[in-house]
Amino acid sequence: MLSEQELEKSPLFHDINYQDYREILTCFQAVQRVFRADELIYDFSSDAVGVVERGQASLIRIDEEGVATVLEDLGAGGVFGKSLAFAGSTGDSLEVICRHSCDVVFLDYSHIFTLCGNACHRHSVLVQNMLRLVADKAQALSRRVDVLSRRSIREKLLCYFRQLSQQADSRTFTLPFSLSTLADYIATDRSAMMRELKRLREEGVVRSDGRQFTLRQ
Amino acid sequence: MLSEQELEKSPLFHDINYQDYREILTCFQAVQRVFRADELIYDFSSDAVGVVERGQASLIRIDEEGVATVLEDLGAGGVFGKSLAFAGSTGDSLEVICRHSCDVVFLDYSHIFTLCGNACHRHSVLVQNMLRLVADKAQALSRRVDVLSRRSIREKLLCYFRQLSQQADSRTFTLPFSLSTLADYIATDRSAMMRELKRLREEGVVRSDGRQFTLRQ
DNA sequence: TTGTGCATGTGGGATATGCAACGGAAAGGG
């Protein structure tokens, strides 16, 4: 259960007062839980929709050979659920894993599309908030597709760097994760990516120091 | 303006009666238009959100060298808009192009998040419908990411085939587009893809006849 | 301190992939 201060910052319960919030929890059969780093948050076996209220989590895919790939990064406002991420091809499994301690709210998804007589106003504000979150998710996925649909490592890197630069509103930005994870994120081999990075540095296209990068020109 | 029969099939105006529908058009400053094949539907310059009510369209990216890549396929219920697809890195441009004649509804996006006093019920049903459509879009994009994040052409093909097979609920399914477009969809070279496809056939992993495929075993 | 684990760099060799090119089949338009 959130405190009143926490409620103000909540992406899902934005513009909802404390009284309404408490009633919604009952009406939607919502469950809230705190997770610690590396804990399993969700395994796509239930129909619930989860919202990350605070913290950092990752949606990862584990294929038949046990190779893990980061499919999504979920920060505050991140949503996940069976109805939002296609359950991978048979053989693979999907998991949401906690990176840094997380507050997560689970909702019964079907409830959102069921008109309930008594709580209609609260309901519609929540649906509106949910729409905003899912729209943000669609945007994030679009960005991901933009990167992944590039044909070479070089283009993938540059595309991703431009995105980060745009988000930071500066030529200088910091990677949200390690270089190893970056290779995973753009779906290429780490050593090949390092080689290409070196080339980019040598040609003066980027400067880098640790996870901090600067796009030149 | 839709007829009453068309309204019943509309994804966006589902569960909304004709009278309410007409008032919504005014309230949301909605614009409806019909497009013919190859016409430009949207160029991401306005803040509007579009919904494909009928027909087929594609969201394509055109990079600095003029190379076009299909980012999304939009059928009935497909939604697009600046706030749903990250405006690509500078230099690239995004466009929604009509494939087969389309009916499209454009809405003012900010209206959706503004509570209007008089039409609250209609409003909330529309928001609910929109949420459903955007959730479907997120799911489609997740599928795409699932495919694109595979490391080899073989894996990409198999992943995509499994998705189609799952959707068709059968080992046999039909590609929604040409093999050339498929290569584009999985972001690889066409000839390399054809080579891999031949190998898959030779190894007996798939059978194919034109655009019809069957996954063996 | 030493040791263990993880992230970062770098390189050699094998190969999957990209590129350019071609011919024929199929489809659509006048």
Add this chain to the structure above:
DNA sequence: CCCTTTCCGTTGCATATCCCACATGCACAA
């Protein structure tokens, strides 16, 4: 009907990318 365009299928060749291996540094705990 013919003509044009697109799609399909294939190949030779260059190289970008993958895979494996190793060295370094850094953090953290024993």
